[in-house]
Amino acid sequence: MSSVLYDTPGPRAKWRNVAFSVVFFVLLALLLWWLWRAMDDKGQLSSAMWKPFSESEAWTTYLLPGLADTLKAAALAMVIALPLGAVFGIARLSDHRWVRAVSGTVVEFFRAIPVLLLMLFANEFYARSTNVGSADRPLYAVVTGLVLYNAAVLAEIVRAGILSLPRGQTEAAHAIGLRKGQTMSSILLPQAVTAMLPAIVSQLVVIVKDTALGGVMLGFTDLLNSRGTLAANYANVIPSFIVVAAMYIVLNFLLTSFAGWLERYLRRSKRSTGAVLGAEDMEELNPAGTAGTFGAGAGAGGSI
Amino acid sequence: MFDFLEGYDVLGAFWMTVKLTVLSAVGSLVWGTLLASMRVSPVPLMRGFGTAYVNLVRNTPLTVIILFCSAGLADQFGVTLGSEDFKVQGFRLAVLGLVAYTAAFVCEALRSGINTVPLGQAEAARAIGLSFSQTLRLIVLPQAFRAVIGPLANVLIALTKNTTVAAAIGVAEAAYLMKSMIENEAQTLLVGAVFAFGFVVLTLPTGLILGWLGKRLAVKR
Numbered sequence: 001m002s003s004v005l006y007d008t009p010g011p012r013a014k015w016r017n018v019a020f021s022v023v024f025f026v027l028l029a030l031l032l033w034w035l036w037r038a039m040d041d042k043g044q045l046s047s048a049m050w051k052p053f054s055e056s057e058a059w060t061t062y063l064l065p066g067l068a069d070t071l072k073a074a075a076l077a078m079v080i081a082l083p084l085g086a087v088f089g090i091a092r093l094s095d096h097r098w099v100r101a102v103s104g105t106v107v108e109f110f111r112a113i114p115v116l117l118l119m120l121f122a123n124e125f126y127a128r129s130t131n132v133g134s135a136d137r138p139l140y141a142v143v144t145g146l147v148l149y150n151a152a153v154l155a156e157i158v159r160a161g162i163l164s165l166p167r168g169q170t171e172a173a174h175a176i177g178l179r180k181g182q183t184m185s186s187i188l189l190p191q192a193v194t195a196m197l198p199a200i201v202s203q204l205v206v207i208v209k210d211t212a213l214g215g216v217m218l219g220f221t222d223l224l225n226s227r228g229t230l231a232a233n234y235a236n237v238i239p240s241f242i243v244v245a246a247m248y249i250v251l252n253f254l255l256t257s258f259a260g261w262l263e264r265y266l267r268r269s270k271r272s273t274g275a276v277l278g279a280e281d282m283e284e285l286n287p288a289g290t291a292g293t294f295g296a297g298a299g300a301g302g303s304i
Numbered sequence: 305m306f307d308f309l310e311g312y313d314v315l316g317a318f319w320m321t322v323k324l325t326v327l328s329a330v331g332s333l334v335w336g337t338l339l340a341s342m343r344v345s346p347v348p349l350m351r352g353f354g355t356a357y358v359n360l361v362r363n364t365p366l367t368v369i370i371l372f373c374s375a376g377l378a379d380q381f382g383v384t385l386g387s388e389d390f391k392v393q394g395f396r397l398a399v400l401g402l403v404a405y406t407a408a409f410v411c412e413a414l415r416s417g418i419n420t421v422p423l424g425q426a427e428a429a430r431a432i433g434l435s436f437s438q439t440l441r442l443i444v445l446p447q448a449f450r451a452v453i454g455p456l457a458n459v460l461i462a463l464t465k466n467t468t469v470a471a472a473i474g475v476a477e478a479a480y481l482m483k484s485m486i487e488n489e490a491q492t493l494l495v496g497a498v499f500a501f502g503f504v505v506l507t508l509p510t511g512l513i514l515g516w517l518g519k520r521l522a523v524k525r
Contacts, residue, residue: 003423006346011348017348020350021350024350028353038381042381108508109504112503112507112508113503114468116479117478117500120479120490124486150465191343213469213472215367216472217472224371237376241368245364248368248432248493252362253359257360267342
């Protein structure tokens with residue numbers, strides 16, 4: 001094990017590492033023991049608190065419907081935001097200055113403001129200006145907020161995906177006489193979509209996490225919201241938090257792992273031009289315009 | 305046109321947002337640096353802890369963490385963070401949640417910065433006889449810090465926007481005020497525009513200045 005920070009350990013370094021391991025293990029064990037005691041003191045480990053999760057009622061009445069709503073909102077947001085993002089991403093690469101300016105402003109604006117503001121605004125807008133029923137309104141507001149924000153983020157992903165393709169692709173397309181629109185739709189986009197897939201899946205994690213905002217602030221019946229009703233019913237606040245957090249973590253971990261697998265798979269496959277946009281690239285492709293290889297993009301995004 | 309602003313402390317709310325951002329930024333920088341040093345350390349157990357923390361926290365919604373700080377830590381375990389005042393307590397709990405969450409991203413940004421330094425740099429440093437601390441101080445860290453400004457700027461911007469989640473536990477910051485204003489005032493669009501403008505003012509300069517700095521200082525390879 002060698003890294004830029006240290007060499008492969010010799011005999012003395014090995015001993016030192018073992019010593020550090022032991023000290024750290026003791027500290028960690030003390031911390032865990034302390035947490036366990038604190039939980040036990042408050043009676044959070046009693047079987048009555050945890051028993052509901054071994055019975056089907058807690059799952060079928062609260063957790064699974066909540067999870068379904070979370071997934072529904074996330075899926076709807078992604079499906080609606082993707083074409084919108086593609087339009088704005090392509091518009092930012094337009095040859096016409098005013099198209100670039102308008103789409104650039106829209107994208108940077110929506111990336112700079114918190115998604116919660118968009119949700120609150122959408123909720124009030126639907127309440128006043130439309131006849132969306134009050135039962136559906138939270139879902140509408142959550143999806144609208146997520147779509148506005150994530151369309152802007154996806155626009156940047158699409159733009160970066162297209163820019164990540166080798167120049168020769170455009171040049172060859174022009175050389176065989178394709179028009180601008182044809183080059184985009186039959187040469188660049190299909191390849192860019194493949195290159196973007198890992199980044200899109202990673203963005204799905206951000207969307208899933210953001211749906212929880214609607215659960216607290218707008219009364220959307222998502223997983224986090226149903227945790228509240230569950231805890232009120234069984235009086236098990238801490239266990240319900242632990243179970244719900246674990247559900248989010250498993251779901252998002254699966255998505256992250258899938259994105260990672262997709263990225264490795266696409267990098268290996270020989271049929272593409274080798275352009276892949278992974279989660280790491282998205283962190284580079286930051287709002288702050290440090291996106292060296294992807295050209296200037298000044299603004300304020302940053303979605304974590 | 306803007307007379308609907310009367311009776312509301314919009315600037316005060318944004319000041320609360322700034323306070324949340326600054327305190328959480330400092331806290332998460334400290335905790336994130338500690339986590340990052342664990343993740344790149346030669347001790348496997350520390351690496352494992354760092355990796356586990358980052359993976360668990362990154363995949364949990366911030367809303368869950370902040371709500372847990374209030375409904376779990378404060379209400380169930382009686383963690384008051386040294387204040388009986390409900391408002392101060394909410395503020396501190398929000399900072400605690402934001403630090404716990406943001407530190408995972410700070411850690412990843414720092415680690416990716418260290419990873420941009422090629423192995424050959426350290427090998428060359430050792431070859432000319434520099435000691436471990438000299439290698440770290442003169443060769444590796446200066447390059448790593450410069451590579452890290454851009455990603456950290458990103459995290460800071462995201463943190464600024466994430467402070468709105470503190471509204472979920474009743475901290476009177478910008479989104480909390482917006483929620484009550486937008487429900488009570490007739491000019492929905494104007495209220496939304498005022499708050500959106502506030503956040504653009506907060507995030508855009510951060511992005512532009514730190515982005516410019518990051519680009520300027522980045523090591524050209």
